[in-house]
Every structure is written in C-alpha cells, then in structure tokens.
Amino acid sequence: MTAPEDRTPEERRALFRVVSGDPTPEELAALTVVLAAAASGGEDPAPQPRSLWGHPAAGIRKPLQVGPGAWRAHALPR
Template identity: 50%
Template sequence: MSEESEPLIRVVQGDPTAEELAALTAVVSAKAAEASSAASAGSGGPRPSTWSAYWRTARAPMRAGPGGWRASALPRS
C-alpha cells in the first residue's frame, strides 16, 4: 500500500546503530508478547513471589530436650 503509517518506535535523541535498534525491537516485542499471552491466559496479573508465602514463615514446633535450642537454629530441609 502507498499509505505510510506511524512508526512503532521512534528515536528521539542519539544515533543508535542498526544492532542497537534490533536489540531494542527484540526486547519491546518480547515484552508485548509476554503481556498479550498473560492477558489471554487470564492470569489476573503476575504470580506473587514465594518469598512472601505463608509456608516460609511457618516453622516446625521447637522440640524440648537436650540440644533442642541448638537444633532450633539449624536449617531444615
């Protein structure tokens, strides 16, 4: 078609190389694809971080007996 459309990306300042423009285009298109797939999946937003999950704060009860205080600080697997 002979009709020109607005460019999707416009450089306002600087003189980027072809490689820099290609990298920018790849990042922008990947983010757009990620957003559209999340919207089509109906996820309702990003998943919450597991760092704030309840099970990370819940610990096993402390055991009474010899060495119990020491065992309370040991990592559990």
C-alpha cells in the first residue's frame, strides 16, 4: 500500500480506484451509482400519520338517542 503523500492528486481526490481488471465506462458508472446510494443518508422517512377517513368504523351509524331533547342533540358534535 502506498502512503497518501505518494499518490497523485487524482488518486487522492477519487472516491474509489480500480486495483485490477479493466472495467468498461458503463461498469464504472454502475459502481459509482451503487456506492453513492449506499453512502447517502439511508434513513427511513418519518412515518406519516394515518388518515381515519377510510376507517371501517366511519361507515357505522351511531346508536339513536331517545328521550327529551334527543331531536336537538342528534345534530350536536360528539
């Protein structure tokens, strides 16, 4: 292994270098994409609160109230 001061400026600046083989430019591009994706944040997004709009219980009618004032109370929020 060479010491950092023995490397050329291009080698010090590069994210990675090919040690053996002769990859095509397409293979190097694919490797660059994979390494960049692996190095990115990778954090899971914060979970979004679930909407109760489509909850099955929303389609069920509430029981009818009986007694004095029930006709007025049916329109009041619960």
